[in-house]
Amino acid sequence: MSEVLADPAGVVTAVIAVVAIAALVAVLVLLARQRAQVRTANGLLELSRQLRQRYDALQSVTKEGVLVQSLSGRVLDMSERAAAILGVDAESATGRPVTDLPLVLVNEQGLSMNPAAVLGHRGPVRPSGPGEPELVGVAFADPEGMHVRMVQVASQLVPAGDGENPAVLTTLVDVTGRREVEAALSRSETQFRVAMENAPIGMALVDLDWRIVEANAAFAELLGTRVDALRGYPMADLAEPEGRAAERVEVDRLLEGGLPRFSLEQQYVRADGLTVWVVLDAALVRSASGSPDHFVVQVRDSTESRLQAEMLTHRAMHDPLTGLANRTLMQEVLQSVLEQPGVVDRVAVIACDLDGFKQVNDRYGHAAGDELLVHVAAVLRAATARRGTVARLGGDEFVVVVQDADGPRAVFEIAAAIHAGLVEPARIARRRVQVAASIGIALADPETVEGGAPALLAAADAALYRAKGAGRGRTEVYDSSMGVATTSSLHRELTDAIATRQLVVHYQPIVDLADMRVVGYEALVRWQHPHRGLLLPGAFLPLVQEAGMSVPLAQFVATEVVEFVSQTTDRTRWVSINVSADQLGDGEFATTLLGEISRRRVAAGRIVVELTESSLVASGTRIRHELTQLSAAGVPILLDDFGTGVSPLSYLRDLPVAGVKLDMSFTSGIPDDPTAGKVARALGALARELAMVTIAEGIEHDEQARYLHRNGWRYGQGWLFGGAQPGDVSR
Structure with a gap:
């Protein structure tokens, strides 16, 4: 120790060496730390680069554009999608105030808007969630003119977006296409609704339970009801019971995917109880997923076309000149x-x-x-x-x-x-x-x-x-002979019969088919022969015409009928008189009838004239004038034998006809003869369309009465309701 102290230079050298070693160690430690920091920084830079790449890739495929601004409104970052939506260059926009960008923003009313107010943050300066989206327009010009791109804008504050300070993150979504689609759908819906409401044929929207959701005025008019009364009404209940099964089958086939639509002709029951023939066209509308959503239905009145078809069928089996059956029908x-x-x-x-x-x-x-x-x-x-x-x-x-x-x-x-x-x-x-x-x-x-x-x-x-x-x-x-009774003696006795009042009037009831209530009678002349008994018209009317006594006979019947009506206790009942063309034209019948009505103080509407042999009523004749005179005086005119060859449909237009009487040849065929039933139904629909009184004669059983009432015939007459009886039975 003493030796060391004795050598001060050695001590200094040792100290310096120790210090140098310590410094070297410190430098090495610092270098190691610096290298670690560099590696960390490089890793962070690489991570930042990767995140940026992922961010850019995400922005390239997303429909949303992203704009990042400082609180002062300086653009910090803008995605390519945001730049495309705003119509600016992303690179040149970065670092510039948003107010310096070449932007023209407008609201939905077309008024100009401040870009800073639209794209900036309008809340407190603290991080928050996205604000309420706002719809604005970005106006831009192209060779075709000025256009507006509709953009949905939402902004929020994000922490440390601008160094240590919060930044404004704005998302931009181009909704122009969606708005156009919505507008197109709205236009389509409006056009469909307008077309439906104003369509000349019946239309309805029907749900999957086959109930009416919406209907147009034409549909309601066809059924004699109101549009609001049809909402929620089952479609199946509109049809006659016999047609509902076929309709249900077709509806199920649509739902099962068998067919996209179907067409069916059937009868519908109107609100007033009458029936009409319709063609029902239904199409199934599916949702975007392909599942059934609702039906679109069209209903067209086919009564007139069926009438024409039935008339053609009738003509195919009947002689066009006389209206009689032809050879084919006769043989069948x-x-x-x-x-x-x-x-x-x-x-x-x-x-x-x-x-x-x-x-x-x-x-x-x-x-x-x-x-x-x-x-x-x-x-x-x-x-x-x-x-x-x-x-x-x-x-x-x-x-x-x-x-x-x-x-x-x-x-x-x-x-x-x-x-x-x-x-x-x-x-x-x-x-x-x-x-x-x-x-x-x-x-x-x-x-x-x-x-x-x-x-x-x-x-x-x-x-x-x-x-x-x-x-x-x-x-x-054939292969035998038999004597035939002569009728010559009847002719000689006829004049005396009228003079001695052997001719009498019987009355056959006419009922309302809805409740079988007697509403009137048909007057039928009989001959109470002193030796042969009661003779029906067929036995003597031809002789009356041959003797030129048709008009006196008609005057006799008119006088008897008016007297009968004046004495009935029920003032609502009416009586019809059969009048042929031979009994009209000279005014004598009309004068007698109207004179008796006035003298007996009977309401003119209680006497009805049934015109027979209408084929002889030529245009412009005195017969037509006399009928017009009677009608003007309040006497209704009925067209008898309606539907046969001697009752052309043109007379419904040319003569003052108030009603029609279905010929019994059609009634008798119900229900066994389908053609007779179809013609009766079609003629009933025609008469109803013309707002005429409808009477069906020759009804013999309940089924005929029900069928005719269902198909437009209001009144009925025939043996089912009673035969012709003397006048005193109804007083």
């Missing part, structure tokens, strides 16, 4: 009748051929011949009196298929009535043309029944040829 009817059990003594055929028809055609022309055929058809129809089917085979050949419980008696009565009906000359082209007929009769027997319709028709033809060969104007029976 006869064959069908012969296939039924027990037809012997219940079925017969009459073959009828006019004598001298060719001479009428040659002398007066084919138009006169056609008028004569129409006249003969009316005679045959009246003579048959619903006891069979009358057909025209062509030319002047007619056939009557007789069906009656007592066939032999009925067939001879019809043959006699035909001869009697042809005694009166036909009025053709202002001339009186006399015509007669040869008749052949064939009764159904086991042999002819076995041969079917052709055998029975051949037998009737053979009898007809024998009648012509035996002198014409007569009747012959």
Whole structure:
């Protein structure tokens, strides 16, 4: 120790060495720390670079643009998407105040807005969540002109966004396309609703439970109701019960994906209880996911088109000139009748051929011949009196298929009535043309029944040829002969019958088909013959016309009816009088009727005139004038035999007609004859559209009454409600 102290230079050297070593160690430690800090900094820089790359990649695919500003409004960062939305350059915008950017912002009303106020933060200076989005427009110009891009803007404060200070983070979303889609959808919805509300045909939106959500005015008008009454109403309940099953099947097929739409024709029940034919078109609308959402329904009134179709069908089976059945229908009817059990003594055929028809055609022309055929058809129809089917085979050949419980008696009565009906000359082209007929009769027997319709028709033809060969104007029976009672004695007695008041008026009730309440009567004249008993009109009316006594008979009936009406206790009931063209034209009938109405102080509406033989009412005639006179005085005019060849539809337009009466030939076919039912339904719809009174005659059972009431016929008449009775039964 002493040696060391004795050598001071050595001590200094040792100290210096120790210090140098310590300094070296310190330097090495500092260098190691610096290298670690560099490595950390490099790692942070790499991480920052990676995060920036991820940020840029995220911004490249997102629909949102990002704008970062200082609290003073200086742009710190702007994504490419934000730059594209605002229409500026991101690199040149960074570091500049947002107010210096070439931006034109407008509100939804088109007024200019301050970019700093729109893109900046408007709350307290502390970190917060995103503010309420605001919709603004970014205006920009292009070669096509000025356009506005709609942008949704939301801003919030983020901590340490600008060094140690908070920054403003603004998100920008271009909603121009969405707004355009929404506007387009709104326009489409508006256009659809306007089109639906103003469509001339019925339209409705129907939910998946097949209930009406919305309907237009045309649909409500078709059903006779209001739009608000249809909302929530089941579509199925609109249809007649028999059509609902088919409708349900079609709806289920739509829901199951079988078809995108369906079309179905069926009957709908109106609010007033009447029925109309409609074509229902339904389409299923699916949501964006493909699941069923609702139905769009169109309902078109097809009543008129069905009427036309039924009329075409009717024409296909009927002679267009006379309205009688044609050969096809007659053969079908006869064959069908012969296939039924027990037809012997219940079925017969009459073959009828006019004598001298060719001479009428040659002398007066084919138009006169056609008028004569129409006249003969009316005679045959009246003579048959619903006891069979009358057909025209062509030319002047007619056939009557007789069906009656007592066939032999009925067939001879019809043959006699035909001869009697042809005694009166036909009025053709202002001339009186006399015509007669040869008749052949064939009764159904086991042999002819076995041969079917052709055998029975051949037998009737053979009898007809024998009648012509035996002198014409007569009747012959196939393989037998039978005396036919003459009607000449009736003619001699007729004048005395009117003078001695042997003619009487009976009244057949007319009821309201809704409640079967009697509302009126049809006046029917009878002859209370002192020896032959009560004679029906068919036995003597042709003789009345031949004797030129049609107008006195009509005046007699008018006087009796007005007196009857004046004495009835129920002042609401009315009575109809049958008037033919022969009884009109000279004013005598109208004068008598209106005079009696005035004298008896009866309301004119309680007397109704039923016009028969309307085919004879030519345009501009006195007959038309007389009908107009009656109508103007308050006497309703009904068109009888509606739907047959002698009641053309043009008279509904040309004559002062207040109502129609369905011919009993259509009523009798219900429900067995589908064509008769369809025509009755179609004619009822036509009359209802014209706001006319509707009466169906010849109703014999409840099913006919219900069917006709469902299809537009308000009143009914027939044996179901009672036959014609003397006038005192209803007083």
